[in-house]
Amino acid sequence: MIDPIKLVQTYPQVPLTVDCVIFGFDENSLKVLLIKSDLSQYHGKLSLLGDNVHTHEDLDTAANRVLVQRTGMTNVFLEQVHTFSKPDRHPGGRVVTTVYASLLNVKHHELLLHDNELKWHTVNEISEMAFDHKQILDLCTSWLRKRVQEQPLAFNLLPVKFSLRQLQNVYEAILDIKLDRRNFRKKFATMGFLNDTNQLETNVTHRPGKLYTFDFVQYQQKKKHFIGIDF
Amino acid sequence: MIDPIKLVQTYPQVPLTVDCVIFGFDENSLKVLLIKSDLSQYHGKLSLLGDNVHTHEDLDTAANRVLVQRTGMTNVFLEQVHTFSKPDRHPGGRVVTTVYASLLNVKHHELLLHDNELKWHTVNEISEMAFDHKQILDLCTSWLRKRVQEQPLAFNLLPVKFSLRQLQNVYEAILDIKLDRRNFRKKFATMGFLNDTNQLETNVTHRPGKLYTFDFVQYQQKKKHFIGIDF
DNA sequence: GCAAAAGTGTTGTCCTTACACCCATGC
């Protein structure tokens, strides 16, 4: 019989960090919130928002802390994606990082802590990044492409009231495809969890579209559990 | 400008482990490979296979090492699922664990290292486990249910040559549903990546079924990339 | 010959796709 405290004392210890891939949507393209690295090796290169994990803090809490520090937003979608652990991924020695992805509406917040040139960047214009962050971003983008098709995540990237055009733009930007407008609208109409607000867009230079809200309760009731074997 | 080595030295360090949820299929039910814990707090309780992560070792390597030590199998499906980090999840103090899931054919290997009563257990008969391992197992079972519908993972649980009945049994056991035999066979026939071996089952007490193999190359060519918005 | 599972087709319904015209607004 083994004493757990003594056992754990024999384990090697590793510095842990979290990195947040914070996606936003604006001007019809998918954005990600990045800073410029201040490490000497990666000076000026783009970097994800991250921090070390504090003692007694779990990973979800750490990721949420990073997000709140930078965006001031609480109650935002934030989900663990993957843990990266190549021994040489960090120039400072071994650092294991757990990556979280978040989706939020660019217009819904003011950026906080503007140090290190915190800015939104268009995802498909990013080439080089610090560390293995480009690889991480690519994984999270794939992850988002998949998730957005099977869960109503797109609404996190939009204002509470949005037009069907805006919604379609989100899908087209993330999936990098064109969708048929009539079929797209029909699909969301039959799904039945968009609520018509009886309001119209304003400040548009054309016929204003209706504004809708997402009905989360309806979604919870209607969502599918078994999809079907399909690959 | 910051020196990365000095920076990383300021980070708190944490013991890391990997835990492997090794799924198998036998006697028409989904199994998982477990040991009995030898920690004093959890004496006799069922536990996942795990180990601490060695210095200079990445997580994939550590998980693979655990798998090979116990099953002797290499080149087995093994994928990272989630990292668990609640500060009180381990009685020996803070331990962060990254969980991997593996699928393998019970008949294809001899268990190695039979210490701690290493055995296959039927997944839906497991109630209590050591640590947070029941919660981990439940997450991995959900993960498997989802993945098995969108990727051809089921074949990892079967012999190289299998009957359609066996294949259907895998899906029925994992998804915990009954499927229509005719529609199931039609579906896999039209997918077009099962190869007829022109062999029949032997040692069965009824009409023998044809044996098929999975054609991975065909799958790679035919697999879908865009599924469609559907939730 | 009996038990047990293999093998096989059709029909109706639903979902998906493709496609074109008029409408409301700002300028």
Next chain:
DNA sequence: GCATGGGTGTAAGGACAACACTTTTGC
């Protein structure tokens, strides 16, 4: 009145679900 995107319906094809009988083998 013109440019811009909003809003709408239909028809064809494909996928899925429901359903029953004959065949082959071991015993």
